[in-house]
Amino acid sequence: MAAVKKFQVTFDCAEPERVARFWCEVLGYVVPPPPKGFATWDNYQRSLPPEKRGSWFACMDPSGVGPRLYFQRVPEGKVVKNRVHLDVRVATGLVGEERLAVLEAECARLVALGAARVHLMLADEENESCIWMQDIEGNDFCLD
Template sequence: MAARIDLTLDCANVRLLAEFWKTALGYIDEPPPAPFTTREEWLAQFDLPEGESVDDGAWLCDPDGVGPRLSILKVPEPKRAKNRLHLDIRVPRHGTPDERWARIETEAARLVSAGATVLQEFEGHHVVMADPEGNEFCVA
């Protein structure tokens, strides 16, 4: 059996990034693990460092259970360099190359309206973007 993976993004503003990635991926807030009914209840079992709270993290999941879970965690240090790992948001591959490129442009525009920035376009192939905190990803 292959290992399952979670992806984790460090950030300064958990709510901002969680809302962006829910919009970008169609993800939802992941329910807390059983038998807990809230994240606050789940986190209460851990000895959190002073000053940390449930608002310092968000856990998102694919509502269909197909994609990996995305954890978004507040960290004190700022982003300093290019990501060594990034996400690719893939549009459907059917149709002509021009139709596919039009879908990539439409998706990139949707994500700009949600708070992303276009960093570079590779016309006909993919668009390099950054989320609201500068984490790079591609639309392809």
């Protein structure tokens, strides 16, 4: 049996730091310390050639359990629905009206941060309710 491996989730985006800080708020993640030898991320960015400044940013689970999220600048915008997306688990174990209330409250919080609500998917015979959303650059995710 293969050993479990650590992984990070990488997002292509136009503004890596802005998107990373959005996801810090969504998930309770933090910005890691700046690279060794730099007191701040601003100091690090100023040390780079102009074309490399702001080209990437990252955030991490402060407990070390969840994957690192890495955001890299790309020239193209999003053109189709993501084939992979994050399910943000805010209502695990809840059903019915109680689940919907938790989903709606979290949706409202994230919309205030700049996310967009796309569609409420109500429970059916196989799945509980969830809300399809997009982050501040249009990357799809679900509140589950």
